[in-house]
Amino acid sequence: MKHQIIVAGKPSLKYAKDGVAEYKKRLTRYGSYDLKHVKDGSSIDVSKRLLDGSQNAIRVVMDERGEQLTTQQLFNKINQWEMRGEKRATYLIGASDGHTQDLRDRADLVWALSPLTLQHELALVVLLEQLYRIATMQRGEPYHR
Numbered sequence: 001m002k003h004q005i006i007v008a009g010k011p012s013l014k015y016a017k018d019g020v021a022e023y024k025k026r027l028t029r030y031g032s033y034d035l036k037h038v039k040d041g042s043s044i045d046v047s048k049r050l051l052d053g054s055q056n057a058i059r060v061v062m063d064e065r066g067e068q069l070t071t072q073q074l075f076n077k078i079n080q081w082e083m084r085g086e087k088r089a090t091y092l093i094g095a096s097d098g099h100t101q102d103l104r105d106r107a108d109l110v111w112a113l114s115p116l117t118l119q120h121e122l123a124l125v126v127l128l129e130q131l132y133r134i135a136t137m138q139r140g141e142p143y144h145r
């Protein structure tokens with residue numbers, strides 16, 4: 001299954017750029033992990049771009065109001081999607097005003113990394129680290145303990 005992360009706005013914080021570069025580099029060994037940036041804007045405009053970009057794919061809306069999962073639970077979900085033949089999973093990160101309720105309603109999963117509101121580039125780094133962790137678990141590698 002291909003994984004695509006779609007983020008509102010261009011990266012600007014150095015520590016986040018470094019974190020993104022590090023996990024993108026690590027993930028190259030594990031399959032297809034693509035990062036796409038869409039234009040920033042109002043909640044309505046950004047949610048529409050994220051909705052359009054995630055058509056015909058598993059749609060994971062990253063949102064502090066969502067379900068809090070353990071890494072093992074996320075691993076199980078990704079394995080289930082792969083076993084039922086899903087081709088692409090998208091992970092959607094919003095802008096300063098967050099997602100619309102309509103986008104949340106159309107999600108396969110609304111996933112909260114924590115109940116805290118995170119700066120969106122920090123949320124991106126945490127998401128990439130979790131996808132990397134799960135990729136190593138799928139290979140039976142010892143990164144996850």
Ligand SMILES: C[S@@+](CC[C@H](N)C(=O)[O-])C[C@H]1O[C@@H](n2cnc3c(N)ncnc32)[C@H](O)[C@@H]1O
Binds near residue numbers: 093098099112
């Ligand atoms: C600054 S936050 C938006 C906060 C906005 N006030 C709201 O109500 O959602 C920007 C984006 O970062 C992501 N994000 C922030 N905190 C998150 C968390 N705890 N779990 C998952 N994603 C988060 C979400 O995609 C969110 O749309």
